[in-house]
Amino acid sequence: xxxxxxxxxxxxxxxxxxxxxxxxxxxxxxxxxxxxxxxxxxxxxxxxxxxxxxxxxxxxxxxxxxxxxxxxxxxxxxxxxxxxxxxxxxxxxxxxxxxxxxxxxxxxxxxxxxxxxxxxxxxxxxxxxxxxxxxxxxxxxxxxxxxxxxxxxxxxxxxxxxxxxxxxxxxxxxxxxxxxxxxxxxxxxxxxxxxxxxxxxxxxxxxxxxxxxxxxxxxxxxxxxxxxxxxxxxxxxxxxxxxxxxxxxxxxxxxxxxxxxxxxxxxxxx
Numbered sequence: 005x006x007x008x009x010x011x012x013x014x015x016x017x018x019x020x021x022x023x024x025x026x027x028x029x030x031x032x033x034x035x036x037x038x039x040x041x042x043x044x045x046x047x048x049x050x051x052x053x054x055x056x057x058x059x060x061x062x063x064x065x066x067x068x069x070x071x072x073x074x075x076x077x078x079x080x081x082x083x084x085x086x087x088x089x090x091x092x093x094x095x096x097x098x099x100x101x102x103x104x105x106x107x108x109x110x111x112x113x114x115x116x117x118x119x120x121x122x123x124x125x126x127x128x129x130x131x132x133x134x135x136x137x138x139x140x141x142x143x144x145x146x147x148x149x150x151x152x153x154x155x156x157x158x159x160x161x162x163x164x165x166x167x168x169x170x171x172x173x174x175x176x177x178x179x180x181x182x183x184x185x186x187x188x189x190x191x192x193x194x195x196x197x198x199x200x201x202x203x204x205x206x207x208x209x210x211x212x213x214x215x216x217x218x219x220x221x222x223x224x225x226x227x228x229x230x231x232x233x234x235x236x237x238x239x240x241x242x243x244x245x246x247x248x249x250x251x252x253x254x255x256x257x258x259x260x261x262x263x264x265x266x267x268x269x270x271x272x273x274x
Contacts, residue, residue, distance in 0.1 A: 015098065016098055016099065016121075016122050016125055017096065017097045017098045017099070018043055018097060018098065018099040018100070018101055018118050018121065018122075018172065019043055019044045019045070019046060019092045019095070019097040019099070019100060019101070020038055020041065020043050020044065020045045020046065020100075020101045020102075020103060020114065021046050021048065021085065021088030021089065021092055021100045021101065021102050021103075022034070022035070022038070022045060022046070022047045022048070022088075022102070022103050022104075022105050023047075023048045023050055023081055023084035023085055023088060023102070023104070023105070024047060024048065024049055024050065024052065024056060024084075024105040025049075025050040025051065025052055025056075025078055025081075025084070026052050026053060026054045026056065027052075027056065027105045027106050027107075028052070028054040028055040028056050028059055029107075030105060030106055030107030031056060031059050031060075031105050032059050032062075032063065033107060034103070034105045034107055034111060035047070035063050035070075035105075037110075037111040037112065038103070038111040038114065040111070040112060040115075041101075041111065041114040041115050041118070043069075043101070043114070043118070044069040044070075044071065044095075044097070045069065045070055045071065046071045046072075046073065046088050046091055046092055046095075047060055047063075047070075047071070047072050047073075047105075048072075048073050048074075048075070048084040048085075048087050048088045049072060049073070049074040049075065050075045050078050050079055050080070050081070050083070050084040051074075051075045051076060051077040051078035051079065052078075057074070060072050071091070071095075073087055073088070073091050075087065081190065081191075082183075082185060082189065082190035085102060085190060085191075086190075088100060088102070089173065089175060089178050092175065093175045093178075093179070097175065098125070098174065098175060098176075099118075099121055099125070099172055099173065099174055099175060100172070100173045100175060100178070101114055101117060101118060101121075101170075101171070101172050101173075102169060102170065102171055102172075102173065103169060103170050104169040104170070107213065108212050108213050108214065109131070109168075109169060109170045109210065109211070109212055110210065110211040110212070110213070112211075113131065113170060113208075113210040113211055114170075116208060116210075117129050117131065117170065117171070117172050117208055117210070118172065120172070120206065120208055121172040121174075124204060124206060125174060126174055126177070126203065126204060127174070127203070127204035127205065127206050128171065128172070128173060128174070128177060128194070128195065128198050128203060128204070128205045128206075129171055129172040129206055129207075129208060130163060130164070130165060130166075130168060130171045130195070130205065130206070130207045130208070131165065131168040131169075131170035131171055131207070131208060131209075131210035132163075132164035132165040132168060132207045132208065132209050132210060133165055133168055133209075133210060133211075133212040134209065134211075134212065135148060135149075135165075137212070137214065139214040140212075140214060141214065147167070148165060148166070148167050151166045151167055151192055151233070152164070152165070152166050154237045154240075154241075155192065155195055155196055157241065157244070158196045158237070158240045158241055158243075158244045159195070159196045159199035159200055159244065160199065161195070161196075161199045161205055163195060163205065163207060164207045164209075165207065166191070166192045166195055167191060167192060168191075168210065169191065170210050171191075173194075177198060177203055178194075180201070181194060181197045181198055181201060181203075182197070183197060184236075184239065185232070185236045189232055189233055189236040192233075192236070193236055193240065196240050196244075200244075200247065
């Protein structure tokens with residue numbers, strides 16, 4: 005399916021989509037820091053069972069451009085993102101900036117990603133964390149490198165970070181590219197499928213804070229989610245082989261995804 009071109013007459017209107025699930029300890033800090041971006045914020049409560057509903061109720065009362073959608077039970081990150089994309093699109097916005105609410109990614113990076121997206125409104129803009137950071141978990145580094153390599157095999161694109169949750173999605177692209185993966189796999193699959201359809205994929209270095217083991221909030225289940233990732237990549241590799249068989253003259257673009265320089269943050273919370 006060809007991706008519809010961005011209509012230049014349609015204004016660039018971004019909004020933040022923040023999926024959350026049982027992240028109560030860090031949630032209010034992340035939401036308060038997002039205020040500096042000056043954008044409407046749509047929080048998707050994916051069936052949280054902790055104090056998240058109470059926190060979100062207090063947060064929404066303060067300003068009119070704060071929105072909440074709640075899933076009655078936990079459906080996974082992919083479902084939360086899709087809910088966010090739907091409500092943002094129906095509210096008249098053109099782009100969605102996704103950010104996790106576990107406190108690792110810096111809300112102060114949002115304006116820089118928005119600036120890149122405004123220059124390239126048809127592009128999928130990915131955040132790229134510094135994998136050389138001393139505190140970067142070894143298991144996460146290995147998983148990221150394997151995922152990046154598989155993405156390159158599947159679509160020919162080199163990406164710096166196929167798993168970062170901070171990125172900008174053009175909503176017409178999200179509608180046009182059909183992804184099957186649920187949970188954490190969506191964020192990787194959509195890169196591959198966008199590349200197949202000729203969409204621009206660009207990256208921007210972003211900050212990431214890694215908490216000590218006892219303070220980390222993670223809903224990634226190594227065995228279950230790894231098996232899901234294996235199944236997703238198996239489908240993508242099969243689809244890639246079928247595409248190359250049907251169109252052998254089309255060669256993958258092996259050029260690296262352009263990377264913007266990291267600019268110093270201002271006002272970042274310690």
